Amino acid sequence: MRTAPVIPVLVIEDAGEAREIAEALVEGGLSVLEVTLRTTHALDVLRRMNLVRGATVGAGTVTNKAQLDEALSAGAEFIVSPGLTEPLTLAAQKAGVPFLPGVATAGDIMRGMDLGLEHFKFFPATAAGGLPALKALAAPFFAAKFCPTGGITAASAPEWLAHPAVLCVGGSWIVPPGADPAEINRLAREAAALGGQAR
Numbered sequence: 001m002r003t004a005p006v007i008p009v010l011v012i013e014d015a016g017e018a019r020e021i022a023e024a025l026v027e028g029g030l031s032v033l034e035v036t037l038r039t040t041h042a043l044d045v046l047r048r049m050n051l052v053r054g055a056t057v058g059a060g061t062v063t064n065k066a067q068l069d070e071a072l073s074a075g076a077e078f079i080v081s082p083g084l085t086e087p088l089t090l091a092a093q094k095a096g097v098p099f100l101p102g103v104a105t106a107g108d109i110m111r112g113m114d115l116g117l118e119h120f121k122f123f124p125a126t127a128a129g130g131l132p133a134l135k136a137l138a139a140p141f142f143a144a145k146f147c148p149t150g151g152i153t154a155a156s157a158p159e160w161l162a163h164p165a166v167l168c169v170g171g172s173w174i175v176p177p178g179a180d181p182a183e184i185n186r187l188a189r190e191a192a193a194l195g196g197q198a199r
């Protein structure tokens with residue numbers, strides 16, 4: 001979460017494009033890549049991106065143990081989930097893989113802390129109340145650190161990153177559908193530079 005200010009959330013339909021997209025991101029300064037398991041070829045995309053020098057590739061949209069196992073077999077170095085369940089948390093802990101589950105309420109955070117977690121994705125960040133909601137949650141849970149994701153843009157990222165409980169943000173805006181590598185590289189550079197401005 002501290003490697004780069006933005007984790008690109010990737011929904012890649014064509015595995016043939018995986019490698020050059022990952023190269024454009026890493027070269028632009030975003031080396032931590034979340035490949036969502038939302039497409040048919042997601043595991044293939046993950047494997048191909050893992051071949052890119054300097055990339056740390058994880059799986060997103062992991063909602064159960066079966067998907068966790070598949071992602072790990074494909075080489076995922078971290079796991080992101082939209083929500084927090086005990087079975088998935090225990091399985092991730094048993095596998096020893098960094099795990100970032102989504103939380104949106106005080107109860108979610110408390111269940112996570114009971115399981116030994118302190119790092120969470122705040123999801124869906126904008127729809128769940130935006131920065132005012134995160135500020136309200138971060139106050140009592142002062143040890144918790146967050147990666148807000150969902151509805152965040154290049155324009156709104158700096159104010160999220162300025163909050164001390166926010167280590168990074170996640171977002172799909174860095175790889176818009178149909179963007180070419182040059183455009184992705186430009187968006188990645190812009191996102192990587194947010195670290196210098198806001199943190």
Ligand SMILES: O=C(O)C(=O)C[C@H](O)[C@H](O)COP(=O)(O)O
Pocket residue numbers: 009036038060061062080081082102123149150151152170171172173
């Ligand atoms: O796929 C998952 O596991 C999710 O939890 C959802 C994604 O993190 C958000 O959909 C990204 O949000 P946008 O940047 O608004 O597109």
